[in-house]
Structure formats: C-alpha cells, structure tokens
Amino acid sequence: MPDSIKIDFSHKQSAHCENGVVSNLMRHNGFEVSEPMVFGIGSGLLFSYLPFIKVNFAPVFTYRVMPGLIFNRFAKRVGMKIKREKFSNPQTAKERLDSNLKNNNPVGLQVGVYQLPYFPEEYRFHFNAHNMVVYGKENDNYLISDPVMEGVTTLTEKELEKVRFAKGAFAPKGHMYYPIEFPKKLELETAIIKGIKQTCRDMTAPVPLVGVKAIKLVSKKIRKWPKKIGPKKANHYLGQIVRMQEEIGTGGGGFRYIYGAFLQEASKVLNNPALFDLSKEMTQIGDQWRDFAVDASRIYKNRSGQADGYNKIADQLEAIANKEEAFFKKLKKAL
Amino acid sequence: MKKDEVPQDESNLASANIKDMVYAVDENGEYTTELSTGWAPKTIALDNAIQIIEERIADAKKRVLENKTSPIEYYMEVHKMDLQILASYVGFWKWRVKRHFKPSVFKKLNNKKLQKYADLFEITIDQLKNIDA
Structure with missing residues (x-):
C-alpha cells in the first residue's frame, strides 16, 4: 500500500452518526439524500424501554431503533445493496479496510466510543454503536469522517484497531460496511x-x-x-x-x-x-x-x-x- | 423548537471543540439545523452520572485499602466498566473475574494473568498491585 491515499470525500456533519454515514456515503456515490430522509425511510423513530439491559447502572430507554437497522431498511426500501463484514482477527480487518481504500472505496465502520481520543473524556462511555467513515490513509494515520464532528479528523492504526475491537454489549468486531449496488434512479x-x-x-x-x-x-x-x-x-x-x-x-x-x-x-x-x-x-x-x-x-x-x-x-x-x-x-x- | 431558541449553554463539549447538531424550525416554518454548545438539563444529568462513577471509584478504593476487594475492581470502576465488559476485554468468564476480586486469590495470580489486566488498564503490574503507586 502506498504511503498516502486520500479519497475525494465530502464530509457533512449530521445530528446522528448512522444517518450521517449513510447520507455521506450516498452523496459520495452520487445520490443526494438528507439525514432526515435516511432516518424516516429507515423507520428510525421509536421509543423502547429495556429494563433488562443496564447501561451505566441504569436501564435503557431508547428513542430510536437498534443500531444498523436504519441503514438496512433504508437500503432495502430504495433498492440498494450493502456489504457488511465482521472479523475475528484485527489484522484481517485492517487488510480489508486498506484494500477498500486502495480501491478508492470509502467505508463505514462501527466503533466503540470509550477509546475514541477526540471525544471529550466525559462522553467516553462503553457505547459500541458509533459509526464513522474512513476515506483514506496518510502514513500511519487513517482519515476519518465522523458525522457528529464539524470537521474531519484522524486516528492512528493502533487507535482505530482499539475502537473497532471494543468489547462489551454490541461489540463491533471490526464491523465494516459499504454500499455495493445502487438503483438506476432513486425512487x-x-x-x-x-x-x-x-x-x-x-x-x-x-x-x-x-x-x-x-x-x-x-x-x-x-x-x-x-x-x-x-x-x-x-x-x-x-x-x-x-x-x-x-x-x-x-x-x-x-x-x-x-x-x-x-x-x-x-x-x-x-x-x-x-x-x-x-x-x-x-x-x-x-x-x-x-x-x-x-x-x-x-x-x-x-x-x-x-x-x-x-x-x-x-x-x-x-x-x-x-x-x-x-x-x-x-x-x-x-x- | 425554533432556530433562535436552540440552547447555547455551557457544557463539557467545548473542551473538545464539539458542537451538537439539532433540528429546529426557522422563521418561515422550514426545518433547518443549528449547532448547539450544550443544554443545561443534559449537562446536569451527565454531571450526575459522572459523580456516581466517582463515588463508585472512591468506594472501591476504600475497600481495596481495607483488603475487602482486589485492585482489579478499583481499576474496573476507574475505566467505567462493569463485570460484563471487563470479562469480555480480558477474555475470562465473569465468575473468574469475580474470583480475582478476592484479595486472597488476587495475591496468588500469576504474572500472565496480571499482565492481561495491566495491559487492559494500560498500567504496569506494579501499579496494578499497588493502587497508590
């Protein structure tokens, strides 16, 4: 792999990470779809009370559907195919990511927040359903488009490996995803x-x-x-x-x-x-x-x-x- | 919520230069987005949650010093983990981790096991054995 790959990817901040990744990946592939559109088509809205799951020593109250569901439903409903890969071996996960970048393909990643260095300490909890796009690599640094951030950022190989292989509930297991098939026209x-x-x-x-x-x-x-x-x-x-x-x-x-x-x-x-x-x-x-x-x-x-x-x-x-x-x-x- | 009513309260987001994106309605009734520096009701909730973690850390520390638990439990609290998360990181069953909380068992742990915990907490074995080190 050459020292530097930078895919021409336009970062746009969104309120929510999953909508944002989908919306940004869609735009990269020539389809302008807003964050609310992704959220609505993917039936993201919900309320659910999960007394048997404890996060930070309190039950879970969620205002949205399970992680991953928004993109899956959105893709199905607009006639798009997504490829999803999970890994048990961090080395393979890294190689697959690198080869996608080499093919000029920005990918979505599911990561844990606890070890995300650019988040404020107070926000770093063991929450494993955060999403970001990797759109390049410069030397040891991956180029990161995190939809909840105003601008783009970077993570070292080691840092990215840590967040991709965070443990606990919803452990990402290196989860990487990207669209592989698009409809001719978005209906x-x-x-x-x-x-x-x-x-x-x-x-x-x-x-x-x-x-x-x-x-x-x-x-x-x-x-x-x-x-x-x-x-x-x-x-x-x-x-x-x-x-x-x-x-x-x-x-x-x-x-x-x-x-x-x-x-x-x-x-x-x-x-x-x-x-x-x-x-x-x-x-x-x-x-x-x-x-x-x-x-x-x-x-x-x-x-x-x-x-x-x-x-x-x-x-x-x-x-x-x-x-x-x-x-x-x-x-x-x-x- | 109207765009000009989006709260701009002080919060810990500023330390990392992050702003929260919220959806609000502009003067023509059209939805748009606005960045927010924070909102007091959630800042207080977050502060309270952090205070609970600090209390748990202090309590664990006290029990380590009283020889009622091992430093592993203390470091688990420092890293905002629970038994489930800790066990999945070190790759032991939950009941085994719980056993390692017993000071008598902890004293007999071999370096290989101790190193696993030390690596996870990003400290040395010495620091793991002595929480004041």
Missing part, C-alpha cells in the same frame, strides 16, 4: 410510504416495551420510583432518560425533530400537504419532550425525592404518550 416515494407505515406500526404496537405503550409504562414506573428504589437511584434513572433523549445524535427531543424534518421533506416529495401539518405537530411533540427534560432535570438537580415532582413529570409523559398515539394513527391515515 423515494414508495420508500417513504413504507418507512412511515412501519414507524406507525411500531409506535402503536400492542406490546408493553415498545412504542407509546412503553412510554406509558415508564410513566407508571416513574410514579413508583421514589418509594421503590429510593430518590438517589430514581434521580439517576431520570438522568438516564434525559441523556438518552438529548445526547449527541438525537437532533433534540429524542429524534422527534429529525422526524418532523423528514415529514416536511416527505410532504414535498409526495406532494401531500397533510404531512406538512403533521410535521408541525411532530415539532410540538418534540417541544413537549424538551419540556419534560427541563422538569425532570429540576428534580435531579435539586436531588429532591418528593413524590409530587415525579408525579408531575409522569403526567407529562402520559400526555406525550397519548399525543403520539393519536399522532401515529393520523399519520397512517394521511398517506
């Missing part, structure tokens, strides 16, 4: 409809841990927390909800604003004004999630364990759940 219309339908279905699913039912369940749990697990743990759990809702990559309001942006764009593509109005409604729902975060933070800021505070935010969550339930029923009919 967004049918893909958008399929994407929306699935989100409506998931959000109104009759199962307790997914969609609006899960929001209602969490609301019920919050009322019981101060008594059942004590104020300290209750506040830690509340903090976890807010962090998962607002941490880097959600675009604010637990992905609800990105979804609002998607509906707005979709209304233009499909020439459907009802979706434009629904986009406005989604924005309001996002605002309600933000209000919830503000009120929840008041509780854990003051470390108060008073039950009325918890009841108040539980009421807020219940109201959001009801709003989202009505919203996704309307959205389904608007298609």
Whole structure:
C-alpha cells in the first residue's frame, strides 16, 4: 500500500452518526439524500424501554431503533445493496479496510466510543454503536469522517484497531460496511410510504416495551420510583432518560425533530400537504419532550425525592404518550 | 423548537471543540439545523452520572485499602466498566473475574494473568498491585 491515499470525500456533519454515514456515503456515490430522509425511510423513530439491559447502572430507554437497522431498511426500501463484514482477527480487518481504500472505496465502520481520543473524556462511555467513515490513509494515520464532528479528523492504526475491537454489549468486531449496488434512479416515494407505515406500526404496537405503550409504562414506573428504589437511584434513572433523549445524535427531543424534518421533506416529495401539518405537530411533540427534560432535570438537580415532582413529570409523559398515539394513527391515515 | 431558541449553554463539549447538531424550525416554518454548545438539563444529568462513577471509584478504593476487594475492581470502576465488559476485554468468564476480586486469590495470580489486566488498564503490574503507586 502506498504511503498516502486520500479519497475525494465530502464530509457533512449530521445530528446522528448512522444517518450521517449513510447520507455521506450516498452523496459520495452520487445520490443526494438528507439525514432526515435516511432516518424516516429507515423507520428510525421509536421509543423502547429495556429494563433488562443496564447501561451505566441504569436501564435503557431508547428513542430510536437498534443500531444498523436504519441503514438496512433504508437500503432495502430504495433498492440498494450493502456489504457488511465482521472479523475475528484485527489484522484481517485492517487488510480489508486498506484494500477498500486502495480501491478508492470509502467505508463505514462501527466503533466503540470509550477509546475514541477526540471525544471529550466525559462522553467516553462503553457505547459500541458509533459509526464513522474512513476515506483514506496518510502514513500511519487513517482519515476519518465522523458525522457528529464539524470537521474531519484522524486516528492512528493502533487507535482505530482499539475502537473497532471494543468489547462489551454490541461489540463491533471490526464491523465494516459499504454500499455495493445502487438503483438506476432513486425512487423515494414508495420508500417513504413504507418507512412511515412501519414507524406507525411500531409506535402503536400492542406490546408493553415498545412504542407509546412503553412510554406509558415508564410513566407508571416513574410514579413508583421514589418509594421503590429510593430518590438517589430514581434521580439517576431520570438522568438516564434525559441523556438518552438529548445526547449527541438525537437532533433534540429524542429524534422527534429529525422526524418532523423528514415529514416536511416527505410532504414535498409526495406532494401531500397533510404531512406538512403533521410535521408541525411532530415539532410540538418534540417541544413537549424538551419540556419534560427541563422538569425532570429540576428534580435531579435539586436531588429532591418528593413524590409530587415525579408525579408531575409522569403526567407529562402520559400526555406525550397519548399525543403520539393519536399522532401515529393520523399519520397512517394521511398517506 | 425554533432556530433562535436552540440552547447555547455551557457544557463539557467545548473542551473538545464539539458542537451538537439539532433540528429546529426557522422563521418561515422550514426545518433547518443549528449547532448547539450544550443544554443545561443534559449537562446536569451527565454531571450526575459522572459523580456516581466517582463515588463508585472512591468506594472501591476504600475497600481495596481495607483488603475487602482486589485492585482489579478499583481499576474496573476507574475505566467505567462493569463485570460484563471487563470479562469480555480480558477474555475470562465473569465468575473468574469475580474470583480475582478476592484479595486472597488476587495475591496468588500469576504474572500472565496480571499482565492481561495491566495491559487492559494500560498500567504496569506494579501499579496494578499497588493502587497508590
């Protein structure tokens, strides 16, 4: 391999890493698709409560689908093929990456954040579903386009190996992926409809841990927390909800604003004004999630364990759940 | 959220020159993006989470000094790991790692095993054996 390879790749920041990698890889291959479009077609929006998985000593509350799912669904719906490779041997993983770069092919990588040197120390947790693009190599340095960063960056061979082979939940195992087959023309219309339908279905699913039912369940749990697990743990759990809702990559309001942006764009593509109005409604729902975060933070800021505070935010969550339930029923009919 | 309402609070993102991208609506009702330096509700949540980790580290340290656990548990906390993550990094079963938390077992560990932990925590075996070193 020559000392230096730099693929002509345009980096564009996005809110969320997975959408961003997909959107940037698509643009590199001549298809302009926005981040919200990727997110909406890939049915990225969700709410799910996973009490049996603990991250940072608190249960998982997620506002989006499982890692990898957005790209898979997006690809399927627009008629594109992705090649995915995982490795048990870091050396093979490196060789496969290098040979792709040599072939002028920028690739997506799944990595762990804990050992990512350019992240602030406080953000480095054992979270293994981060995504980035590698678009070249200069001497010992890989050229990295990390979608949540404003500009491009680099990682040494050793650093990249560490993050590619991070361990723990969702261990990336060197996971590398890139599109290999494209449609002649991108048909967004049918893909958008399929994407929306699935989100409506998931959000109104009759199962307790997914969609609006899960929001209602969490609301019920919050009322019981101060008594059942004590104020300290209750506040830690509340903090976890807010962090998962607002941490880097959600675009604010637990992905609800990105979804609002998607509906707005979709209304233009499909020439459907009802979706434009629904986009406005989604924005309001996002605002309600933000209000919830503000009120929840008041509780854990003051470390108060008073039950009325918890009841108040539980009421807020219940109201959001009801709003989202009505919203996704309307959205389904608007298609 | 309106574009001009995107919070620009102080946060630890600034130390790494990172800004958060959020979606917001401009004056014409069109969605656009805006960079945010941070937002207090999540900064407080993050600070609290870090404080919990610090408490866990201090507690582990105390128990190491009282000979109630081995330094492996202390370093596990320092690296924000739990048993599951630690076990998968060193390639031992969870119950074996837990056994290595026992001071009596830890004292008898051979250098090969100690080196595995030391490599993971990026320290020397001496530092692993003596947390104040």
